[in-house]
Every structure is written in structure tokens, then in C-alpha cells.
Amino acid sequence: MIKGYEQIPGVDFHESFSPLATNTTLRIVLVLSLDYAKLQSDWVTEVIDVEAAFLNAVVDQDIYIEIPEVLREYKQKKEGTDLGDSVVKLLRAQYGLVQSPRLWMNTFSNILLDLGM
Numbered sequence: 850m851i852k853g854y855e856q857i858p859g860v861d862f863h864e865s866f867s868p869l870a871t872n873t874t875l876r877i878v879l880v881l882s883l884d885y886a887k888l889q890s891d892w893v894t895e896v897i898d899v900e901a902a903f904l905n906a907v908v909d910q911d912i913y914i915e916i917p918e919v920l921r922e923y924k925q926k927k928e929g930t931d932l933g934d935s936v937v938k939l940l941r942a943q944y945g946l947v948q949s950p951r952l953w954m955n956t957f958s959n960i961l962l963d964l965g966m
Contacts, residue, residue, distance in 0.1 A: 851914060851945030862948045906942035906952035913938050 856862055913936040924930045942949040 851943045856947050858947075862946075864948065864951055902957075903942045903944055903946075903949040903953050906949065906956040908939050908942055908952060909955075911938065912946070914943075 916932050916935050916937055921932050924932055939946075942952040946952075
């Protein structure tokens with residue numbers, strides 16, 4: 850289990866960031882989209898919510914977490930393997946990490962820049 854509430858600023862993470870879209874920003878984007886739609890009949894405006902967005906962000910530092918107790922019990926019961934004090938190195942951001950919003954925003958920004966936006 851990710852225990853972001855136990856992370857210490859300056860030790861476990863150095864930056865955290867979470868962009869917010871204000872009502873004004875959303876209204877401007879909607880008005881511009883509708884205005885553009887009038888000019889082109891094939892224009893489609895969609896709003897999406899990516900539920901697993903953070904899981905697509907690559908971690909830019911070494912982050913280790915304790916193996917969840919459920920997995921320890923499963924390995925013990927199924928394979929007879931005692932994981933002891935083993936840890937797992939994260940390769941992707943997870944919900945609960947303080948730095949996950951920043952990592953996702955970096956990933957998303959890079960994708961938009963690659964698309965020429």
C-alpha cells in the first residue's frame with residue numbers, strides 16, 4: 850500500500866504539483882471550441898476523464914515501497930515463499946504518492962509537446 854502521508858518533504862520527494870483548471874479556463878476553452886465548431890462542421894468537442902492517469906507516469910527517481918500484506922500472505926500460501934522484509938521498486942507513479950500529480954503532468958505535457966501543441 851502506498852503511504853504518501855508518511856513521505857517527508859525534502860527526503861522522499863522534492864516537488865509536488867497539481868494543476869487545476871479554474872471555471873474561467875474551462876469557460877474559455879468551451880467558448881473557443883464552440884466558436885471553432887461553427888467554422889468547421891466536422892469539429893467534435895469531447896471531455897474525458899482518465900481514471901488511471903497517474904499509472905501512466907514514469908517515476909524519475911528511486912521509490913521503494915513495502916510489499917502489501919495481502920501479497921505476502923498470497924505468496925506464503927500459494928508458493929510457500931516468505932518475502933520477509935522485501936521491498937518493491939516502483940517504475941510507474943501510483944495513487945497515494947505525493948509526487949504522482951507532478952509526474953503525470955510532466956508526462957502529459959511531453960505528449961502534448963510531441964504532438965506540436
